[in-house]
Structures are given as C-alpha cells and as structure tokens.
Amino acid sequence: MVIEVIERQTRKWQMVVDVDKCTGCQACVIACQVENNVALNSDEIFRQRRATEWIRIERYWEGEFPNVKARFLPVLCQQCGNAPCEPVCPVFATYHNDQGLNVQVYNRCVGTRYCQNNCPYHVRFFNFWEPVWPESLRNHLNPDVTVRSRGVMEKCTFCVQRIRRGELDADREGRQLKDGDIQPACAQACPTDALVFGDISDSNSRVSGFAENKRKFHLREELGTDTNVIYLAKVDAEAKDRSHA
C-alpha cells in the first residue's frame, strides 16, 4: 500500500478585537456559551467568582459624572504563543499545536489548576461541579464539543471544532480554505463586526490587514506572552488611559 504524506498547510489563527467597535452587547458571550456547551452560571456562582465565560466583556467607567463613559473590553483566551499555562501542566493537558492554538485536552486534564493560577488573563475555568442543564436545554448541546465533566479545566478553543469542520469541508469540495470560511461563534454573532478571525499567514486575510494598524496593542504586552489576539484601541481624543481606551 502506498504511504502518502499529507501536506498540511501551516496556518496561524489570530483574532482582531476592535475595541472602538465593541458596544458591550454580550452577543459574543451568549454565542460562545451556546456553541461550546459552556455550563450555565447562576448569581451564586458569580458571587463565588467561579463563573465560566470563555469570552467576557470587561466594563470600565471613565470620567466623573456627568461626563461618564463606559469602556468595554472583550477578553477571551489570548492563545499565547509563549503561554504561561503550558509549562506548568504536569500532565501535558495543555500544549501548543502547529496552528498556533493553545489546546486544552480535557481527557488528559487531572485538574491541578496550576494553569489557571499562571494565566495572567483569567481566561481558564475550572469545573467545580458536574455541569447541569435544565431538561429543556438537554437537546441543545453541540454534538461537536465535549461536555466537560467535573474536575477539568476549560477555556476558549478559538472554536477548534469549526476550524476542523471548515478544513474538512474545503477538502471535500476540493478547494483551498479562503478567508472568512471559518468563524468562531463570537465573531459570527458580533453585530458590529468588532471581532475578526482569520489566518495571519495568509497575507490577503482580513486579520493580516490589521497587522500594521497604528491602534494595535496586545493585552499585558509587557509579560511577553506573544498573544494571538490583537486589540485595536478606541479612537477617543479624551481618553485618559490609551491602553484600554
């Protein structure tokens, strides 16, 4: 039998978050929750600071009344190129794959939570309980995504199930993957197009267009985590803190 080596094109997935466009509507949060079988959070869970939100909108107030301005910052797993969560995992449940994704392998995870402690963005979540959904939502679970059980860390995957599906669909139709074929749930749901997802190694993709943008910044750049989520600063002459305004 002939053994063929399948040529896999190397891709590097990145996301651009235009803070100027974000209205803080939380559509991405809900879309992510639905797409990725993220367990429902209650008030009590929020009070305990154990809420699971793979993408969250951080809200900042700026200025004194009556000139108060609300600032929004969507925060998701930054898919760091130099990820602090990876070297601390004792069982290699989190590792870096060839497409620049920071992968969490649920069935390897033993729940030490070292990665959560080492994450500077607070985007890793621990399943303190077995996730439960109301009976009416049982059939709404996404079959392409594992339901994480108790004692397992989870985090944003850049909707890796959609990436794989997109690759396979392109392969079946015998064409190259083109920009915009793959969209994570958050980017798809964003009404103002503030979240843009794409392949940075493709020079014609939309994310590549933002690579040289003057408003570009990374979260906690000083840590040298080499993140794959690029933020575009808000356009506002009155803004005090340029980093998130």
Place this chain on the structure above:
Amino acid sequence: MRKVNPIILIAISVVGFGGLLIAGVAVFFLFNAWFGLPVGAQAPDQPIDFPHTVHSGSIENGGLGLDCTFCHRNVAEGAAATVPSVQQCMFCHKQITGTSDKAKIEISKLTELSEAGQPVNWKRVHRLPDHVEFVHDAHIRYFSEMNGISASEVCSTCHGDVASMVKVKQVRALKMGDCVDCHRKYSAPTDCTICHR
C-alpha cells in the same frame, strides 16, 4: 523442629491460593480491558432483526448488493454516518413486504412504527467516549481516493465485513491506540484537536 498445627497450614495455603486466584482474575480483567473490545461491544439484540446479509450481501450470496451509502447517506458528507429514518426504510418496504414468514413479521414491525410515526430504537453497537469526535467523511474520502475504491468498500476497514453479519457486532477495539497506530501508518495528523475538542 516445632510441629505446626495442620489446620493453620491448610488455612495459610487456602488464603495463599485464594489471593493468587483473585490476583489472576484481576490481571485477566486488566488485560482484557486493555487489549479486548470495549465492554458492551458485543452484538446486541435489535428491536427489528435487520439482516445486513439480505440488504448489502452480494448478489451471488442471495443479497441485494446495496452500497452502504444507499442507507447510511451522510457517511461521505459529515461526521455521523447516520442510521436511516423509518421513512427511508419505507421507501422500499411499502412495496416489499417480505417472502418468508420471519421477514413478514419483521417488516410488519417496521410498518407499524411508520404508521405510528415512531422511530426504531436501534441499540447502538459502536460507541466512542464523549470526548472523542470521529469524523466519517474525512476517513472515507482519504481511503477511497488513496485506493481508488468506492466509499462503501472503505467501511470494512473499521467495521469489518458487515455485509455478512446477520447481527452487527464490533470487530475492532476502536480505542485510542487503534486510531493513533493507523494515523501514524498513513501519516495522518496526530494533533490532539483532530479528535479531542
């Protein structure tokens, strides 16, 4: 030498042999679980005795010689191979009501379900753990393109010769070692996110 009470000797030997026996049984179960088929992978009784031999068995052997994809329509298009709906069975079985007594009984079960608008509660034969996402279409496509064979001829790589099975049973362990061995053999990607996501 001090004389030992024979009852104590017998007791020690019984405990010793008993311990060995228990350890042996434990080792057997461990080996069985590691190398054997998963628990519950044996051919279960189905609500309707569906003979694959009649439907997909070759014409020389008295079958119809249907392609697998004739009923499992999604197999080359998506992750799930899909079990046909009752409606799809009735597409043929509205006319074909069976020749033998056995077939007449089984097909009448199907007709009843169809009239009641109920699905057939097939027992699942091949089950993977929840954290594994197997994608049928990619495997079918790769093997059929590589060997120049039709989609239906690829199925037996993992599922065995279903066409000659009266009752479908699992033939391959379909555990992670099984998957990874094959992926390495054909230089398929072995990134964790290919299956676990």
